[in-house]
Amino acid sequence: MRNLTYFVATSLDGFIADPTGGFDDFLFEGDHMTALFEEYPDTLPAQGREALGIDAPNKNFDTVLMGRATYQVPGGLPSPYPHLRQYVASSRLVSTPPDVEVVADPLAKVRELKSESGLGIWLCGGGRLAATLLPEIDELVLKTHPIVLGKGIPLFAGEFPTARFTRASTRTFDTGVVFTTYTREEAA
Template sequence: MGRGAYQPALDIGVTSPYAHLRQYVVSSTLSGIDDPAVEVVSGGPIELVRRLKKEDGGDIWLCGGGKLAGALLPETDEMMIKYYPVVAGAGIPVFTAEFQPQLFDLADSRTFANGTLLLTYTRK
């Protein structure tokens, strides 16, 4: 996750918001976390993801904003996008990166009773 996604947990005293997962926080400003379940990564996230992809195990989930998502777009194999029936007026971009179109195919869609859509895309 990125620092911005991690900070709200820290603000309420939670150092391990996803205790059931291996957790990495990508940050150039956070020097360390006093929790052995969370590793701070100060370098580029691409190297981390490439290393994790070589390991046996499950999926890699991104919890962060557009800056981290944009940095990891070249390594993104699948995206799950949630659309909520709410108009907020402002927000964080999904991807903050240089304009380089990436092609994905719609692999699955699910509609919930409250109008939320969950769309799953896989890289072409």
């Protein structure tokens, strides 16, 4: 059974983007980026992989699920992750390229995907989608940046049940960015 991993950058105060969905305040240079490129090349969009000369096989994920706003980020690509199976959770999105599938029921889709064999499933935002999928999230990989945004799109948005996770690992970089991995605690 495959895992669903919410792999996302966050501010110290728990926002994954500013109120407009932008993420320009996050750090894009430094030793944490080197680790990202080496350990998670599959999470880089096609234009980033091309610019960096990354043509490596996927290490962690073969599937990505994103919310409509994440998919339609300004300046985004119509097929941002062609090296992954791409799904967009939306009830309003009508047109996408053939390699991007729109799903109206992301919870059902994740359950279907988890029953298949393969690499992991990457939840690539946003906050409302993460709240909806919280019952199925097996792992959180939070890339916490040393910034306070004060407002924006929260890590989880909306109502959701309490879920407990256990810290599995923490890495601190010279940039001040901290990668923390949490795994879901099994219900007692």
